Amino acid sequence: MKRLYLWLAAGLLPFLWGCNSREEPSGPGGWLKGDTGEKFNTVAGQLRGFDATMVEVGYRYQELYWAGRDGNWDYAQYQREKIGTTLKNGFERRPKRKASGEHFMDFVLPEMEKAIKARDSVLFKEKFEMMTVNCNACHTMEKVPYFTVKQPLERQSPIRFR
Secondary structure: OHHHHHHHHHHHHHHHHHHHOOEEEEOHHHOEEEOHHHHHHHHHHHHOOHHHHHHHHHHHHHHHHHHHHHOOHHHHHHHHHHHHHHHHHHHHHOHHHHHHHHHHHHHHHHHHHHHHHHOOHHHHHHHHHHHHHHHHHHHHHOOOOOOOOOOOOOOOOOOOOO
16 A cells, blocks of 8 residues: 555656646647646636626527527527526636525526426516516626616527527
8 A cells, every 4th residue: 555655646746846837838829828826827817707707698698588489498498507507607706796696596597497397488488587687686786787687689699499
């Protein structure tokens, strides 16, 4: 057993030492520079804050709306799931935003899922309106009430149901 630990230590030490040393620029075009920590910080900056999360949620919100209007329930479910994943990832990057989004994650998205699984256009419309109200409530809690969400008027995406 001692030998196994020695072999592991011998194999890991050079790796760990290399992780903290200066490395050559990497990535296409050599844009990642510095040691591993600096590179991680650069990549984290590229992921940005919650604004990038909201751009994706906004796109998926529109797609969800049109999927429900079309009765494309599988696509609606896909978008609902992606909204949840996108918000979860955003809360991981910006934990200060999580408290405002808990009701949305724990109540609003599950209610939307019920409407989608029921394949009920009337219920979907009701839950989508509830979702919109809750989007705006969250924006108010986050002190950005000027980010007003409304149901889409025109389809932006080329995706259509049959």
